[in-house]
Amino acid sequence: MKGSLIAARGKKCCTLYKASVSVCKGGLNAAEDSAIDMWHRRLGHMSEKGLQLLARKRLLPDVTGTPLKTCLDCLSGKQHRVSFVKTASHVNKVHALDLVYSDVCGPMRTKTLGGAMYFVTFLDDASRRVWVYALKS
Template sequence: MAKNGFSVQFKGDVYYIFDVCGSKFVELKMKNNGFYLKLDVVCEHVYRAKDNVSPLWHRRMGHFNRRTLKHMQSNDFVIYLPMLNISDDKCDSCQVGKSHRLPFSLDGVKRANMKLELIHYDLCGPMKTSSMNGNKHFVLFIDDLTRMCWVYFLKSKLNVLLTFKEFKIFAENQSDCKLKVLRIDNGGEYVSNEFNDFCRDSEILHQLTAPRAPQQNRVC
C-alpha cells in the first residue's frame, strides 16, 4: 500500500485506508478475534482503487461531477484522459462545499425606512495574499434599506476609523441623508475609545452584535 501511495490509520476499533489523493475510501471495523481484516481483502480494496483514477481527475478538473467526466471521456474532450472507471464515491470536499445553512427567520425584524438610517459594517482580513497595492483587508458597508454596498480596501486595521469617516462624508453628501445607526460586530477595531468618541460626537447610535452571529444583522 505504501509503495502505491496509500496510507492507513488505526483509530479505536476502526481501520481506515486513504488513497493517493488523501481521501478515505475504505473504513472497516475490527473483527471479534482482534484482527481488522485479511491481507487479501486489503489488496482487493487497494488495487481496485489504484485502477480507478476518477477521484484524481475529479479534482484535476475542478471537482467536476461524475457525469461530466464520463461525457468528457466519451467525446475525447481532454487529451491523454485515461479510461475512467466512473464510480459513485462521494468527494468530502464537494459534500462540505454544498452544505448550507437554513435561512434566518425574518419574523419581527424591523427594516430601515430611510437611506443611511441603518448601516451594516464589517471588516475582513488579513488575507494571505495582498492586492497589487499591498492591501490585505477590506471593509464592507451595506445600507439596510437599499442594500447598496460600498467596499474599501485597507493595508491595516489601523485605518478602520479613517475609512469610516471617509465613507460617512461621501454617503451623506451623495444621499442628502444623515447616517443614524451603525451596526457592527464586537470586534476590537470597532470598540476603541476613539471610535466610540467619534460616533458619540457625530450622534451616531453604535450598535454591537455578537461575533460570528449574522442572525443578529439579518443581512444575508
C-alpha cells in the same frame, strides 16, 4: 525501539542521535485512487457525467467502469446553514434613512494621501447604499 521491534539504530552525539541510513528504492505500499477520483479532484470536483463526457471526447483517459466514490469535499461544499428567521424588530425599513448602520475603522498603519488615518461607513437599511468617509482624527 517500539516494543521488541527495532526501528533504527544510531549513536548519541550531544542531544541528537546520528543514524546512518540508506534510501530504499524498493516498491512502496501506496494507496492509489482510481483514475476517475483523481481527475474529479484535478478538474475542480467535476461531476461524474462531465468526466465521462470528456473521456468520450478523448480529452481524458478512459474513466468508465469505475463509479466515482463519495467525495467529502463535495458534500461539505453543498451544505448550507439554515437562514435566520426575521423578527418584527428586524424587518428591512421601507423608507431611505429610516435605519442607518455606522462603523468607524482605525487607526490605520499608513495614512492616506490626504493624511487620514480612520474611515467611517454608513449603510442605509432600505436602499443598502453605502457611504465611506475618510477621517484625519
